[in-house]
Amino acid sequence: MSDIEYYRPHDLDEAVTFLARNGATTRILAGGTDLMIDRRAGTLNTDCLCDVSRLVELKRIEIIDDRLEIGAGVTMNEIVHSETIARFAPALKIAASQFAGNQIRNVATLGGNVAHCSPCGDTVPPLLIHDATAMVRSRSDERAVSLADMAGGPYHCTLGPSELITRFVLKPMTAEMTLTDFQKIGRRRALAISRLSMAVMARQEKDRSIAFIRFALGACTPTPHHFEAVESTLLGKIPTETLLWDVGGKLARQMRVITGRRPSAVYKEPAIAGLFVRILYPLVASSGKPVAP
Amino acid sequence: MRIHFNLNGKAIAVDAPVGTSALSLLRDYLGLKGTKEGCGIGECGACAIEVDGKAVNACLMFAAQLDGRTVLTVEGLETPSGLHPIQEAFRDHHAVQCGYCTPGLLMSTHALLAEKPHPDHDDINTAISGHLCRCTGYKNIVSAIEAAGKNPGGKN
Ligand code: FES
Ligand code: FES
Numbered sequence: 001m002s003d004i005e006y007y008r009p010h011d012l013d014e015a016v017t018f019l020a021r022n023g024a025t026t027r028i029l030a031g032g033t034d035l036m037i038d039r040r041a042g043t044l045n046t047d048c049l050c051d052v053s054r055l056v057e058l059k060r061i062e063i064i065d066d067r068l069e070i071g072a073g074v075t076m077n078e079i080v081h082s083e084t085i086a087r088f089a090p091a092l093k094i095a096a097s098q099f100a101g102n103q104i105r106n107v108a109t110l111g112g113n114v115a116h117c118s119p120c121g122d123t124v125p126p127l128l129i130h131d132a133t134a135m136v137r138s139r140s141d142e143r144a145v146s147l148a149d150m151a152g153g154p155y156h157c158t159l160g161p162s163e164l165i166t167r168f169v170l171k172p173m174t175a176e177m178t179l180t181d182f183q184k185i186g187r188r189r190a191l192a193i194s195r196l197s198m199a200v201m202a203r204q205e206k207d208r209s210i211a212f213i214r215f216a217l218g219a220c221t222p223t224p225h226h227f228e229a230v231e232s233t234l235l236g237k238i239p240t241e242t243l244l245w246d247v248g249g250k251l252a253r254q255m256r257v258i259t260g261r262r263p264s265a266v267y268k269e270p271a272i273a274g275l276f277v278r279i280l281y282p283l284v285a286s287s288g289k290p291v292a293p
Numbered sequence: 294m295r296i297h298f299n300l301n302g303k304a305i306a307v308d309a310p311v312g313t314s315a316l317s318l319l320r321d322y323l324g325l326k327g328t329k330e331g332c333g334i335g336e337c338g339a340c341a342i343e344v345d346g347k348a349v350n351a352c353l354m355f356a357a358q359l360d361g362r363t364v365l366t367v368e369g370l371e372t373p374s375g376l377h378p379i380q381e382a383f384r385d386h387h388a389v390q391c392g393y394c395t396p397g398l399l400m401s402t403h404a405l406l407a408e409k410p411h412p413d414h415d416d417i418n419t420a421i422s423g424h425l426c427r428c429t430g431y432k433n434i435v436s437a438i439e440a441a442g443k444n445p446g447g448k449n
Contacts, residue, residue, distance in 0.1 A: 051357070104423060
């Protein structure tokens with residue numbers, strides 16, 4: 001470990017110029033919380049750390065035209081304290097506020113959480129419900145990458161070595177949305193792998209029929225997923241508790257197919273259906289709690 | 294590499310390999326043993342320090358990340374006239390048993406009170422969410438933090 005280099009660019013251009021030359025032997029350092037875990041486990045395997053945590057270009061949170069843009073270097077606590085995010089992406093705020101402990105929220109970044117491609121990247125489901133794309137810079141190019149394309153598998157990020165995520169572009173929540181939420185099971189980092197998280201955004205008509213819904217799930221799939229089948233089943237329907245248990249059960253079975261029958265699936269199926277009904281229950285009734293079938 | 298930063302009010306420079314953790318830099322290179330290592334993986338908060346006014350886990354930081362920053366550790370709390378008011382509040386409310394979690398909790402409390410001099414219960418719970426204490430059951434810790442907020446000058 002004595003021969004790792006440390007490089008801290010002054011601006012974004014310097015960062016991508018450096019990565020163009022040294023990207024293959026460099027790891028990008030933002031908050032450092034995941035890289036320190038790797039270092040401790042002996043899996044850091046790198047010649048150089050490129051510290052992007054002080055680049056102001058990665059720190060913006062703003063509405064531009066009809067898009068919400070969030071810099072990759074924004075920390076979890078900066079998300080928690082942003083009025084713009086509270087208004088236009090409240091599920092992301094909830095996810096950030098429940099992310100590990102306060103000291104980690106002070107340093108862990110949105111870009112780091114996404115780029116790590118961890119199956120328990122809690123910020124990914126709330127980004128998916130806003131159809132988020134990542135803007136990725138290299139010295140000569142900028143491209144948009146959908147979050148679904150970014151994760152090639154658990155802990156495997158498909159970005160090139162000279163590329164850096166600069167920001168995320170989200171469709172902001174509009175005033176007509178009647179439900180948006182993020183919920184998870186499992187609290188501490190130690191339980192990360194068995195953790196399950198869901199995010200939803202929906203709009204109901206006056207007759208309670210569902211006119212719009214986005215639903216995403218993280219944690220027990222190899223990579224986070226946005227479940228179109230769930231959305232298309234619920235769209236146009238007036239939801240009842242029975243319908244939610246039914247769709248939740250289907251979702252749990254679908255997950256079993258995606259994950260293969262791992263032993264953990266045995267207890268996860270009821271957990272998946274239960275969390276699904278709980279997060280969507282406000283579509284059925286504005287108060288009270290669902291009862292198990 | 295040579296790391297320059299402000300530690301407890303003094304500008305310092307120290308040489309350490311880039312892969313060193315900020316925790317090891319403080320304890321092993323600088324001999325400041327007040328900051329503790331519990332889990333080493335970000336779960337217990339025993340290693341919390343303040344960097345530019347924010348509580349962070351020193352075990353999850355590379356020493357190099359401290360370069361150019363202002364760092365406060367538990368050693369920097371005490372003043373020539375005695376314990377810091379937060380330390381007094383912890384003592385007076387029996388918020389310390391074995392004391393292993395205490396330095397980290399003091400730093401999170403210090404960062405909280407700088408930002409919110411009169412925190413409510415939720416603020417306190419949020420600020421200490423990343424700390425584990427095996428001894429006290431947290432109740433006395435919360436009372437101590439509340440008292441420190443009510444009585445910032447110390448001495449009851
Ligand atoms: S030792 Fe750093 S959080 Fe436990
Ligand atoms: S006093 Fe012993 S761990 Fe908190």
